[in-house]
Amino acid sequence: MVEPKQYKTDVLIVGAGISGIAAAYHLKEKCPNHDFMILEGMESHGGTWLTHKYPGVRSDSDLYTFGYSFKPWTGVPIASADEILNYMGEVISESKLNDQLYFSHKIASADWNSEKKCWVVKGEIGAEKQPFELESNILWMAAGYYDHKTPYTPEFPGMSDFKGEIIHPQHWPEALDYSDKQVVVIGSGATAATIIPAMAGDTKHITMLQRSPTYFVPLENKNELADTLRQIDVPEALVHDIVRKKILFDAKQIHEASNAYPDIVKAELLKTVRGFLGEEFDVEKHFTPSYRPWQQRIACVPDGDLFAGINAGKASVVTDQIDRFVNNGILLKSGELLEADIIVTATGFNLSMVGGVQVSLDGVPVDFASMTTYRGVLFSGMPNFINVFGYLRTSWTMRAELVAEYVCRLLNHMNEHNLTVVTPELRESDANMTLKPFISPDDFNPGYLQRAGHLMPKQGDRAPWQFSQDYYQECEELPAASLNDDVLKYG
Known part of the structure; x- marks a missing residue:
């Protein structure tokens, strides 16, 4: 197992699944002045595709869109888990991400320290559960939305x-x-x-x-x-x-x-x-x-x-x-x-916010359900906190890459202006806006969202407090979104 050379970094990416590898690739390509680490709780990359071992496990999205924009897919559109893992492994190797990847690092908690202006992350390494602690200016959650530990199984009588x-x-x-x-x-x-x-x-x-x-x-x-x-x-x-x-x-x-x-x-x-x-x-x-x-x-x-x-x-x-x-x-x-x-x-899965990591601000636990999403990327009142939530109709990867490109633009903007903290803050005019579910059940209503909707952040009735599940809308809006609006507060 690779051990970190030091436990301090500019950007910490949590998860080496499809979202985490996308984040790492774009960060390396577009933000060369930022050092970063990727922590993964499992023994290798892949996320869902490593977790699931049932017979025939395969994608239910085509790999031309589920695959990355920067890495051509050459196999059949609906691919097996092994084929997807091999593809992701090639991305890691070709992009030289191995030195930033740390497997078997299970994160338990992340606390924003206002005095240090950084996230203090704690967890355990490997089967021995060796404790570790690190500091990161930016926390980029790419852990997906599956609860990999506890699936959903109804209690049937008998x-x-x-x-x-x-x-x-x-x-x-x-x-x-x-x-x-x-x-x-x-x-x-x-x-x-x-x-x-x-x-x-x-x-x-x-x-x-x-x-x-x-x-x-x-x-x-x-x-x-x-x-x-x-x-x-x-x-x-x-x-x-x-x-x-x-x-x-x-x-x-x-x-x-x-x-x-x-x-x-x-x-x-x-x-x-x-x-x-x-x-x-x-x-x-x-x-x-x-x-x-x-x-x-x-x-x-x-x-x-x-x-x-x-x-x-x-x-x-x-x-x-x-x-x-x-x-x-x-x-x-x-x-x-x-x-x-x-x-x-085969009754489904339980949804897990930010991979089950216990998140807090100066020691006070965060209730994500009380927060409002900013463009489906950041949350109100949360400093330097990125969360990747992909599309539910279009392939997840399409949004993971849009988010990565937006975040890289944001980080470069902060670097150019010598800024270290960014926090979306509700404006006075937003105080009484109508709050809506993160995903509207009228639009999309699978069981896992209906069971866990109460745990998720809200979206507002106006920009930029909305989260669109429309790729065509977001592929125009996110790249053009202002980084100097009256919502993003820098420090």
């Missing part, structure tokens, strides 16, 4: 009565033998749609038990535009840029259509699924959600692999409510018994 294994995908046992076993996967999202086709060939039978359906879109796992551009010898960097722009444009069109003509988009999505499963399959019951398209993520099914398993009789879908677990499976409200040797609770 769980202790079940004689088989109950497994959450987030804590997948490496030696699990599911060959010739009856498996029930509770859930209908991207995780369930990934696990089921990956396991179907080896199980006796696998069932997706969903209490409510999800929209799925089956697509060939290739990009015809990229393939065509490569055939005519367009350089990979240009292929990446063109395909990236085309995917973003298409996604914008679909999102706008989902808002303006939800019934038409819904009909098209169901028509595609019906094309895989046939007219006799009850698509209305099993694949028709109660919400409009894109009010939650639309899960991609590469090459229709989930539907292929259903057609082959190796997998099935049951839409019902759970009455209770019994010793040999799950009893449904309808009275049907789903026999199982293994039950997989």
Whole structure:
């Protein structure tokens, strides 16, 4: 394990996942006068892609947009965790970030010290839990929004009565033998749609038990535009840029259509699924959600692999409510018994603000729910504190890079004017503004946000106290945002 040469730095990046590596790359490229460190609690880079070990784990966003703008993606659009980890490893190596990366450094707390004008960060190193402490002028939180330690599993009645294994995908046992076993996967999202086709060939039978359906879109796992551009010898960097722009444009069109003509988009999505499963399959019951398209993520099914398993009789879908677990499976409200040797609770995750780090200002714990976001990047009353929260429809990376570019511009501005502290402060005219949820449930309402909305900061009813989930809006606004407005207070 690499040990820091010193425990003081200009910028501390927390997390070596997709956001942290983006932050480090842009910081190194655009702010050469700032030294920085990246602390990661796990043993390597990757974040979510390192945490998740369940069968078939893969992206549910295309890698042209989930990948970085500065590193062309050359593989299939929907990629495996191993492929993503390898890609990130190449970025780290090519960008020479290894000297700034410190793994197995678990941060417990971060306290802003007004006298020292810096963040004092404390935590533990490795399995030995050796304590460490460091000081950093800027704290750049890039820990994502997953609670990697505690996934979300509802307390179903009778769980202790079940004689088989109950497994959450987030804590997948490496030696699990599911060959010739009856498996029930509770859930209908991207995780369930990934696990089921990956396991179907080896199980006796696998069932997706969903209490409510999800929209799925089956697509060939290739990009015809990229393939065509490569055939005519367009350089990979240009292929990446063109395909990236085309995917973003298409996604914008679909999102706008989902808002303006939800019934038409819904009909098209169901028509595609019906094309895989046939007219006799009850698509209305099993694949028709109660919400409009894109009010939650639309899960991609590469090459229709989930539907292929259903057609082959190796997998099935049951839409019902759970009455209770019994010793040999799950009893449904309808009275049907789903026999199982293994039950997989693909029921989602818990959201964690700033990676679960205990944040305080001069020893006073921070209540993020009482704060207002500044452009979705900083928080009111928080000095030198950056938080990365990406897009929920568009790939997370698109916003992680926009935030990185904005922060680098802010840091260079501070450096040029010999400033060391920046704090967004509510103006007198903002005191009585209407506060809204960080993510509007009318716009986007997955379970993890509904469960944790009360823990998140608010947004206001006016600029710059708003957080847009619209990439096209932000890609114009953030690069042009003034660094000398009447909200940012420097010292």
